Amino acid sequence: IAAGFLDQNNQASLVTAPASAGKPEVSVWELSGKRLIRVHRFGTDSASRREGLSLAIANTDGAGPGQIIVTASAGKRPPQVRVYSPIGVIDAEFLAEKKNFTGGFILGGGDLQTFDNRAEVVLSPVSGSQAKVLIFSIQGASSQKIRVFTPYGSQRIGLNVAVGHL
Numbered sequence: 001i002a003a004g005f006l007d008q009n010n011q012a013s014l015v016t017a018p019a020s021a022g023k024p025e026v027s028v029w030e031l032s033g034k035r036l037i038r039v040h041r042f043g044t045d046s047a048s049r050r051e052g053l054s055l056a057i058a059n060t061d062g063a064g065p066g067q068i069i070v071t072a073s074a075g076k077r078p079p080q081v082r083v084y085s086p087i088g089v090i091d092a093e094f095l096a097e098k099k100n101f102t103g104g105f106i107l108g109g110g111d112l113q114t115f116d117n118r119a120e121v122v123l124s125p126v127s128g129s130q131a132k133v134l135i136f137s138i139q140g141a142s143s144q145k146i147r148v149f150t151p152y153g154s155q156r157i158g159l160n161v162a163v164g165h166l
Contacts, residue, residue: 001014001015001016001055002014002015002055002056002057002068003015003057004057004058004066005057005065005066006028006057006065006066006067006068006086007065007086008064008065011030011031013028013029013030013039013057013086014028014029014030014036015027015028015029015055015057015068016029017044017052017053017055017070018050018052018053019052019053019054019073020051020052020073020074021050021051021052022050022052023043023050024043024044024045024049024050024051024053025041025042025043025044026041026042026043026044026053026055026068026070026084026088027040027041028040028041028068028086040086040087040088041088042084042087042088043088044070044082044084045077049075049077050075051072051073051074051075051076051077051104052072052073052074052075052104053070053071053072053073054070054071054072054073054104054105054106054107054126055068055069055070055071055107056068056069056107056108056109056121057069057109058108058109058110058119058120058121058163059111059117059118059119060083060091060092060109060118060119060120060121060138061091061118061138061140062116062117062118065086066086066109066119067083067084067085067086067091068083068084068085068086069081069082069083069084069107069109069121070082070083070084070107071096071104071105071107071123072104072105073104073105073106073126074103074104074126075102075104076102077102078095078099078100078101078102079095079096079097079098079099079101079102079103079105080093080094080095080096081093081094081095081096081105081107081121081123081136081143083121083138091141092138092140092141092142092143093141094136094142094143096123096134096136097125097134101125101129103125103126103127103128103129104125104126104127105123105124105125105126106123106124106125106126106158106159106160106161107121107122107123107161108121108122108123108161108162108163109121109122109163110122110163110164110165111165112135112163113137113146118137118138119138119163120135120136120137120138120146120163121135121136121137121138121143122134122135122136122161122163123136123161124158124159124160124161125158125159126158127156127157127158128156129156130150130154130155130156131150131151131152131153131155131156131157131158131159132148132149132150132151132159133147133148133149133150133151133159133161134147134148135147135148
């Protein structure tokens, strides 16, 4: 689950996707009175894929409201990260690791570079790899890895990541 601004109405949206064993589908929800209403739904992969998704909301293009960032949370897929518009159009995509990495990622997004109004994508492998944090900058449809750090040395543990202005 992720929360953030996806349009100009100054109302936060919730975004949900199965964390494991579900259809690779993202749903966007908005509050209407006391009810949550699904306003968009889109698939991110073949419906036969059931490994689960990790997601975040961040304004990666600096043009306004956020985009939905999605990657596999586990399973046997390549480490593909996709940045979607709020209605499911792919704005950017990249590999976060070498193609043979299949461990999945925890995902976050936020403006880390001197507040340039463009969010970076922050990832950490779920498990099976050195505990590291990868930071990517998105430029149009492409990406650039701008930093990798290992907060716990060579330990092979999973990390949680979150990005925000404190």
